[in-house]
Amino acid sequence: MRVLLVTLKKELMSYFFSPVAYVIAVLFYLFRGFEISRLAWTYEQFPRAVDGFTTGYVFVASTNFMIVLVPPILTMRCFAEEKRTGSLEVLLTAPVRDVEIVLGKWLAALGLFAALWLPTALLLWVLTWPSFLNGPLPVGPAFASYVGLTMLGAMLLAVGCFTSSLTDNQLLASLSAMLFNIALLAVPNLAQQRFADVAEENHTVRVLLEQVNVFDHLQNWFTRGLIDTSHLVFYASGAAFFLFLTVKSLESRKWR
Amino acid sequence: MIRVDNLVKRFGQTTAVAGISFAVAKGEVVGFLGPNGAGKTTTLRVLTCFHPATSGKAQVAGYDVFEQPVEARRHLGYLPENVPIYGDLRVEEYLHYRAALKGVPRRQRRAAVAMAMERADVLDVRRKLVAHVSRGYRQRVGLADALVARPPILVLDEPTTGLDPIQRRRMKALVRELAQEHTILFSSHILSEVQDVSTRILVIHQGTLRADGTPEALLRQSRGRRLVVTAALPEAELRALLGGLDGVLADAVPPAAARSGPVAEGDRFATVELPVAENADPRDAAFAALRARGAAVRELQLRLPTLEEFFLQVTEGVEAVPAEEHQPA
Numbered sequence: 001m002r003v004l005l006v007t008l009k010k011e012l013m014s015y016f017f018s019p020v021a022y023v024i025a026v027l028f029y030l031f032r033g034f035e036i037s038r039l040a041w042t043y044e045q046f047p048r049a050v051d052g053f054t055t056g057y058v059f060v061a062s063t064n065f066m067i068v069l070v071p072p073i074l075t076m077r078c079f080a081e082e083k084r085t086g087s088l089e090v091l092l093t094a095p096v097r098d099v100e101i102v103l104g105k106w107l108a109a110l111g112l113f114a115a116l117w118l119p120t121a122l123l124l125w126v127l128t129w130p131s132f133l134n135g136p137l138p139v140g141p142a143f144a145s146y147v148g149l150t151m152l153g154a155m156l157l158a159v160g161c162f163t164s165s166l167t168d169n170q171l172l173a174s175l176s177a178m179l180f181n182i183a184l185l186a187v188p189n190l191a192q193q194r195f196a197d198v199a200e201e202n203h204t205v206r207v208l209l210e211q212v213n214v215f216d217h218l219q220n221w222f223t224r225g226l227i228d229t230s231h232l233v234f235y236a237s238g239a240a241f242f243l244f245l246t247v248k249s250l251e252s253r254k255w256r
Numbered sequence: 257m258i259r260v261d262n263l264v265k266r267f268g269q270t271t272a273v274a275g276i277s278f279a280v281a282k283g284e285v286v287g288f289l290g291p292n293g294a295g296k297t298t299t300l301r302v303l304t305c306f307h308p309a310t311s312g313k314a315q316v317a318g319y320d321v322f323e324q325p326v327e328a329r330r331h332l333g334y335l336p337e338n339v340p341i342y343g344d345l346r347v348e349e350y351l352h353y354r355a356a357l358k359g360v361p362r363r364q365r366r367a368a369v370a371m372a373m374e375r376a377d378v379l380d381v382r383r384k385l386v387a388h389v390s391r392g393y394r395q396r397v398g399l400a401d402a403l404v405a406r407p408p409i410l411v412l413d414e415p416t417t418g419l420d421p422i423q424r425r426r427m428k429a430l431v432r433e434l435a436q437e438h439t440i441l442f443s444s445h446i447l448s449e450v451q452d453v454s455t456r457i458l459v460i461h462q463g464t465l466r467a468d469g470t471p472e473a474l475l476r477q478s479r480g481r482r483l484v485v486t487a488a489l490p491e492a493e494l495r496a497l498l499g500g501l502d503g504v505l506a507d508a509v510p511p512a513a514a515r516s517g518p519v520a521e522g523d524r525f526a527t528v529e530l531p532v533a534e535n536a537d538p539r540d541a542a543f544a545a546l547r548a549r550g551a552a553v554r555e556l557q558l559r560l561p562t563l564e565e566f567f568l569q570v571t572e573g574v575e576a577v578p579a580e581e582h583q584p585a
Contacts, residue, residue: 006356017344086340090401093304094357095330254308 003096007104008111015074015112024070025116028062035060036123040132053133054141055223057124058149066116067149067156068185072177074112075160076170078105079250083168098250102243106154106161113153117146141225148222151235152214156181158242165249188213214238257282257409257439258303263312265298272298274463275312280456282408285435287450288443290460291571296443297337299460300413303441304334317409330359333402333438337413339394343387347378347397350386351404358405368404375434376400377426392423399430410434412442416449428453447567459570466570471563478566481532483539486555487546491517491526497545498528503536525554532558 015021039056082088091101121142128137159180164173192199192209199206210216217231258280265273273295280286290296302309303316305325314321317331341350351369360368373379376399381389386397395415402410415431416424431453434440444450450457451471459467459474467474483504487494495516499506519525532538539558546553 002359003357006353010353014342014344086336086338087342089301089306089336090334090340090398091357093306093329093334093336094354095326095359096357097326253306 001100003100004104004107007101008108011078011105011108012111015108020073021112021116024073028066028070028116029119031065032060032062032120033123035062036127040127043127043132049135054138054145054225055219057127057142058145058223059219063149066113067152068178068181070116071109071113071153071156072160072163072174072181074109075106075157075164075177076174077164078109078161079165079246080168080170080173084170092250099247102161102165102246102250106157106239106243106246109157109160110150110154113157114150117149117153121146138225141223144221144225144227145218145223147227148218148231148235151222151232152218155214155235155238155242156184158239158246159184162242162246162249165246184214189215192216257284257317258441259313259315260299260303261313263299263302263314264310265295265302265307266310271463273302273309276460276463276465277312278458278465278468280439280441282439283435284456285431285440285454286442287454287457288441288460289445289447289450289457289567290443291445294445294460294571295463296445296460297413300334300411300441300443303411304332305329330405331407332409332411333405333407335395335398335402335410335412335415337417339398341386341394341397341401343385346383346385347389348373348382350397351400354401355404360405368406371406372400372404375403376430392419395419395423395427399427403434408439410438410440410442412440414443414445416444416446424449447564451563459567461571467566474566475561475563478561478563478569479534480561480565480569481534481536482529482559483532483542484527484529484555484557484559485542485546485553486519486525486527488524488552488554489526489546489549491528494526494551495528495530497549498530498538498542501538501541501545503533503538503541505531505533519554525552527555529559 036057039060043053079088082091092098124137124142127133156177160174160177163177163180164170166176167173188209192213195205195209199209211234217234221228221231258278260279261277262275263273263277264271264275276295276299278286288296288299301307302314303321305321305328308322316328319328319331321328345353348369351372352365355365355368355372356362373382376396378393378396378400381393381397386394389397395418399412399415402412412431416427419427428449431440431442435453435455442450442453454471456470457467457474458465467477469477483498485494485498489497495506498504516528517526519527537558539556543553543556546556
């Protein structure tokens with residue numbers, strides 16, 4: 001636990017001292033601010049019920065940027081950089097367990113990821129101004145959406161940690177994590193479309209396709225304000241799986 | 257404090273360490289000597305639990321490095337060969353981070369870092385970013401890191417590589433100073449460094465232990481005593497005269513470095529260097545013989561083998577010297 005906290009603190013410090021996080025933040029807020037102002041404009045011009053508001057709020061392009069591109073960028077240096085400079089040897093010859101280091105680095109990335117999302121809540125507050133929405137802001141769904149996004153991020157950051165532990169090249173680590181993310185998000189969706197007719201007839205197939213759809217949990221549950229344990233468990237176990245692979249990948253130096 | 261039994265490490269088809277055994281007792285400073293690629297770093301990495309051995313056992317402070325790696329590492333400070341440290345931290349911050357990582361209690365951390373910085377002599381760069389300090393300082397920051405949790409054992413992998421002669425001398429002095437409190441195992445491919453600092457030398461070559469003993473003991477095992485004479489006689493005559501003396505091995509192959517021949521073109525003096533039997537000292541007899549011939553003598557010397565020559569003998573496979581049994585106290 002001590003090692004985990006020390007690693008977490010050190011990694012967070014490194015993130016805040018490096019310009020990468022700030023560049024991402026600036027891009028993200030500019031992009032999102034623009035999108036949300038357009039969203040607000042449509043609500044102002046064409047007044048409608050606020051029911052579907054959070055789904056619209058979550059599923060704008062900058063969300064894709066944040067879940068497909070940003071996690072790999074945040075995690076690419078986690079292990080690849082340490083491998084390249086050789087500091088992994090210094091790190092892992094201290095009295096530490098590999099799993100504590102992995103968890104510390106992943107939690108730091110998750111902390112930063114959540115911190116990047118947090119200021120966007122201000123945009124929601126702006127939208128509560130009476131001229132935009134015809135009704136109170138759906139606080140519950142908005143909160144649930146943030147929980148869902150963080151959980152999805154947790155899983156995708158674990159993917160990034162894993163690819164970073166496979167190579168000593170940061171670029172390769174981030175690109176392969178992006179590919180991985182796209183595959184994780186798109187393949188189940190495509191499968192659902194492709195096998196729609198089978199799913200129509202067969203209940204098991206339908207449930208299975210729904211369950212493995214990484215995006216579906218966010219889209220159909222969290223953004224509608226439903227925080228259900230099964231969906232939390234889905235993302236958490238996805239994260240745990242990739243973190244487990246990361247630990248094994250670090251340990252693989254011992255088998256070679 | 258350190259015990260290695262029949263350690264073997266293979267990387268695929270390559271055998272880096274082929275079954276070595278040794279022990280390091282408390283308070284010893286052991287130099288781990290061998291040419292590049294001999295298996296030094298691999299052995300040290302096994303001891304620091306960075307990678308496990310293919311077979312064999314290794315213990316640090318009584319803990320098995322495979323079964324209790326965290327405990328073993330807690331008792332050991334390690335300075336790797338290329339000290340890679342995070343460039344984005346200041347020296348002091350880096351050492352604080354390392355102290356915390358190694359479990360130095362919060363209240364003692366400041367004092368531990370101050371002590372380590374003082375011992376490793378990095379106080380004047382404490383506010384600098386690690387990326388900006390020179391190679392010599394970086395090496396010392398690495399050493400401060402190894403010291404910060406006050407481990408009883410220090411493992412230093414080539415601590416003087418890349419340092420200039422002055423830094424090198426300081427590093428050696430520092431190792432000697434640290435020997436008062438720590439058991440030290442350090443590797444080097446430079447003999448003089450090992451000789452100056454260590455109480456015992458292990459010579460490793462091609463993954464096997466070729467010699468183990470104090471510098472003096474190794475010298476005693478070494479062969480190669482020579483009689484060197486420069487006198488006013490033609491070389492052949494001088495050689496014949498000295499070759500007949502008791503204890504001079506005229507037929508033995510002289511060492512590769514042996515001098516012989518006229519001192520200079522047209523000079524009446526010549527030098528010969530002849531192998532001498534163990535425990536023989538033919539200097540007096542040689543002088544008497546030369547005086548009887550009326551030849552002027554410029555040089556008459558019994559040259560003892562140096563550790564350097566011993567090292568070359570062992571590592572070039574000229575004569576494999578069996579490792580001396582060493583029992584730790």
